[in-house]
Amino acid sequence: MGVTESNESQEDRVGYVRIQDIPQLNQEHCRMRDPQRVERIINEFVCGGPERMQIVSDFDYTITKQRTDDGVAVPSSFGIFNSCKSLPDNFKEEIDKLFHKYHPIEIDPHMPIPDKVQYMIEWWTQSGKLASGFAFDLAELDQMAGQFKHALRDGTHELFEALQRLQIPVLVFSAGLGNSVVSLMQQANIMQPNVKVVSNFLRFRDGLLDGFQEPMIHIFNKNETVLEGGEYYELVHTRDHIIVMGDSLGDADMAAGVPASSHILRIGFLFHHVEANMEKYMNAFDIVLVDDQTMSVPQALLALIDNRHQMRHPHASNGTASIQALPNAAL
Numbered sequence: 001m002g003v004t005e006s007n008e009s010q011e012d013r014v015g016y017v018r019i020q021d022i023p024q025l026n027q028e029h030c031r032m033r034d035p036q037r038v039e040r041i042i043n044e045f046v047c048g049g050p051e052r053m054q055i056v057s058d059f060d061y062t063i064t065k066q067r068t069d070d071g072v073a074v075p076s077s078f079g080i081f082n083s084c085k086s087l088p089d090n091f092k093e094e095i096d097k098l099f100h101k102y103h104p105i106e107i108d109p110h111m112p113i114p115d116k117v118q119y120m121i122e123w124w125t126q127s128g129k130l131a132s133g134f135a136f137d138l139a140e141l142d143q144m145a146g147q148f149k150h151a152l153r154d155g156t157h158e159l160f161e162a163l164q165r166l167q168i169p170v171l172v173f174s175a176g177l178g179n180s181v182v183s184l185m186q187q188a189n190i191m192q193p194n195v196k197v198v199s200n201f202l203r204f205r206d207g208l209l210d211g212f213q214e215p216m217i218h219i220f221n222k223n224e225t226v227l228e229g230g231e232y233y234e235l236v237h238t239r240d241h242i243i244v245m246g247d248s249l250g251d252a253d254m255a256a257g258v259p260a261s262s263h264i265l266r267i268g269f270l271f272h273h274v275e276a277n278m279e280k281y282m283n284a285f286d287i288v289l290v291d292d293q294t295m296s297v298p299q300a301l302l303a304l305i306d307n308r309h310q311m312r313h314p315h316a317s318n319g320t321a322s323i324q325a326l327p328n329a330a331l
């Protein structure tokens with residue numbers, strides 16, 4: 001019996017990519033709630049090509065490792081700043097007090113989000129006030145950040161190199177401290193012109209620290225809605241094929257604010273309390289990677305997009321018109 005045209009499904013088409021043919025997605029520690037949905041989105045990405053892609057990634061423990069080979073703990077971007085020796089004596093003590101007051105609220109499973117938002121604004125505001133009124137040499141932050149430039153996930157360099165070559169914009173979102181993020185990424189040679197960091201950056205006034213620049217990025221506005229009207233929004237709002245990567249549950253929402261018709265593939269790196277968190281992560285992310293300290297999965301997806309692109313445009317060296325470097329301090 002011959003296959004009639006009307007019976008031919010998308011899956012029968014030449015070039016259709018199947019999950020079972022992508023080794024990285026068939027590893028034991030790679031979990032998917034709905035593999036068919038993942039397969040469908042991957043095929044959209046491959047057909048759409050690099051021109052329609054954008055990446056949105058968290059920084060702490062997403063670009064940096066959750067567990068290093070030598071067991072050395074990697075500090076968060078705030079942690080890098082807080083460990084600078086020249087900060088005033090009481091700074092660390094006061095910042096720790098704030099952490100102990102507000103962090104339990106951040107992770108309280110019972111408090112409604114709108115109530116939490118008020119507390120988070122208070123926390124970030126008070127941290128900014130503490131980081132005010134004294135001199136601070138950013139070279140010290142560079143020195144601290146540089147110690148962790150080898151703590152990026154395996155394959156990060158290759159992933160960012162491919163993203164740059166294909167001219168795919170990368171938005172690194174951090175509710176932490178942008179100066180640490182940029183410094184670490186610069187020293188690791190991944191701060192290419194297609195990479196934009198949206199985060200909290202230190203402000204200086206008359207040579208003294210003066211808290212953070214506006215707008216404040218806290219964990220509940222860490223999504224594309226804060227970009228509206230800005231330069232970056234203009235650049236990416238037509239790119240409706242999006243890979244979101246994060247290690248915290250809230251990171252799954254980082255693409256909120258993009259058009260509803262977009263195709264979004266969410267990759268979650270799960271490390272702490274695997275059993276207790278598994279169900280929530282499976283619901284929030286399309287792909288959950290358990291104790292995976294590499295970029296192999298996003299690299300594999302990009303390779304599929306790249307290969308198809310090369311087949312279609314054998315002489316093209318990159319995706320589209322080049323992206324101009326954008327300032328990282330302002331939206």
Ligand SMILES: C[n+]1cn([C@@H]2O[C@H](COP(=O)(O)OP(=O)(O)O)[C@@H](O)[C@H]2O)c2nc(N)[nH]c(=O)c21
Pocket residue numbers: 058059060061062076078079082095098099103106123124127173174175176219222248
């Ligand atoms: C204002 N403030 C917020 N945080 C934490 O910084 C995190 C930044 O959030 P994030 O950008 O989602 O980073 P992540 O990848 O580390 O999750 C929040 O989850 C807060 O717990 C903070 N951590 C420290 N050490 N000091 C601070 O002043 C401070």
Ligand SMILES: [Mg+2]
Pocket residue numbers: 058059060061062246247248
């Ligand atoms: Mg994180």
